[in-house]
Amino acid sequence: MSVVLVFLAGIAAIVIWWLSGQRMMSKPWMEVGTLDDIAGPAKPPIPTAKIGLGIFLAVVGALFSLLASAYLSRMSGADWWAMPVPRLLWANSAVLIASCAALQWAVVEARRGADDGLRLALDIALATAVLFLAGQVVAWLQLVAAGYVLADNPANSFFYMLTGLHGLHILGGLAVLARTRLRLLAGGTAASARLRLGVELCATYWHFMLVVWLLLFALFTGWANDFVDLCRQLVS
Numbered sequence: 001m002s003v004v005l006v007f008l009a010g011i012a013a014i015v016i017w018w019l020s021g022q023r024m025m026s027k028p029w030m031e032v033g034t035l036d037d038i039a040g041p042a043k044p045p046i047p048t049a050k051i052g053l054g055i056f057l058a059v060v061g062a063l064f065s066l067l068a069s070a071y072l073s074r075m076s077g078a079d080w081w082a083m084p085v086p087r088l089l090w091a092n093s094a095v096l097i098a099s100c101a102a103l104q105w106a107v108v109e110a111r112r113g114a115d116d117g118l119r120l121a122l123d124i125a126l127a128t129a130v131l132f133l134a135g136q137v138v139a140w141l142q143l144v145a146a147g148y149v150l151a152d153n154p155a156n157s158f159f160y161m162l163t164g165l166h167g168l169h170i171l172g173g174l175a176v177l178a179r180t181r182l183r184l185l186a187g188g189t190a191a192s193a194r195l196r197l198g199v200e201l202c203a204t205y206w207h208f209m210l211v212v213w214l215l216l217f218a219l220f221t222g223w224a225n226d227f228v229d230l231c232r233q234l235v236s
Contacts, residue, residue: 050204053204067162071219075155083155088139089217103125110196111196180195
């Protein structure tokens with residue numbers, strides 16, 4: 001329950017930040033100025049795709065927060081035997097971080113209008129994303145070979161379910177990222193507003209999935225226990 005409350009608090013903070021940026025909390029009747037000041041350059045509207053992505057990520061975040069809460073609640077069961085965390089997951093985490101860094105680089109190159117830099121950044125992001133998924137599959141195979149099968153105990157089931165669900169989201173994002181790269185290959189340029197928006201959306205999605213993965217990794221390694229205890233103390 002504490003994980004859900006922390007997630008909802010984070011969503012509320014994001015909403016308040018967005019409203020402040022839209023000047024919906026301002027008091028225009030108290031502002032001093034002339035009519036010429038009002039007729040200034042209008043702020044461009046937020047693209048519909050960004051709003052849709054924000055709603056989708058809120059739903060995904062709620063799903064993972066509920067599953068994480070169930071994971072923490074189930075840990076107190078007598079039939080729970082924690083499984084070892086493969087060392088490969090550390091390397092996989094570094095690869096996903098590199099993929100996010102490459103996409104952030106792609107955003108910078110797209111805003112600069114640099115086609116060559118954008119192509120290289122997207123290629124690195126694609127390669128590291130595929131490498132991350134391959135590493136996750138190898139980690140699964142290592143655990144199965146060591147005898148940690150899906151139906152052995154609830155800890156195993158939660159691990160495979162959470163990592164598999166995260167991997168499916170990465171796979172879906174990989175398809176969109178590949179389509180963006182193909183659009184550039186088909187003659188698109190970094191100066192295209194549509195292509196630039198696609199790169200920015202991919203980067204936002206990738207950063208979000210990195211945060212989700214790091215939180216899941218903290219759950220699997222046991223680092224989240226102290227944080228959860230602190231949240232429970234604050235709630236109580």
